[in-house]
Amino acid sequence: MDNLSFIRSTMERATSFTAVPGWGGVAMGVTAIGAAWVAQRQADPRIWLQVWLVEAVIATGIGVYALARKARIGNTPLLSRPGRRFAMSFTPPLLVGLVLTAALASRLEFGLLPAMWLLLYGTGVVTGGAFSVRIVPLMGLVITLFGLVALITPATLGNLWMALGFGATQIAGGLVIARRYGG
Numbered sequence: 001m002d003n004l005s006f007i008r009s010t011m012e013r014a015t016s017f018t019a020v021p022g023w024g025g026v027a028m029g030v031t032a033i034g035a036a037w038v039a040q041r042q043a044d045p046r047i048w049l050q051v052w053l054v055e056a057v058i059a060t061g062i063g064v065y066a067l068a069r070k071a072r073i074g075n076t077p078l079l080s081r082p083g084r085r086f087a088m089s090f091t092p093p094l095l096v097g098l099v100l101t102a103a104l105a106s107r108l109e110f111g112l113l114p115a116m117w118l119l120l121y122g123t124g125v126v127t128g129g130a131f132s133v134r135i136v137p138l139m140g141l142v143i144t145l146f147g148l149v150a151l152i153t154p155a156t157l158g159n160l161w162m163a164l165g166f167g168a169t170q171i172a173g174g175l176v177i178a179r180r181y182g183g
Helices: 002-014 022-040 045-073 081-106 113-129 135-152 155-181
Strands: none
Touching (some): 081 113, 113 155, 135 155
């Protein structure tokens, strides 16, 4: 029994988390492009922030639903060792983003939000993606690069960088995942 337990543990550590949803990523990308379009038309930065916060809730819902669906279809337990590692690596940068968003918004400092969101989300995707298929950390790196660009360009371009990072990158990566790794 000890040998079987050891073998199972070794196999779990060697496997990657394959329940990352390709079509869910595509849907998240489409909603991000829509949010960028709506947000760009807002004169009041507080309304702009509300648009992106609503988008974050929508994208999270899509992601959680698509992840659970793909895991169920693939008979992959979400709380497997690779799944837990993915979540434990992906979640902290998002929580930091939540805290910093609240702090900056309370001071009415909105200019750095696009760069910060892209950098932290990209970092989460890279670190969580270390336990997933190769395209996932690559997507995170691209999103992080859009965050760096957002950091050094005028704040008025923030919606463009978010459309490219959260939108186009998610769509492209989602299509690759759907094609190569089954939905």
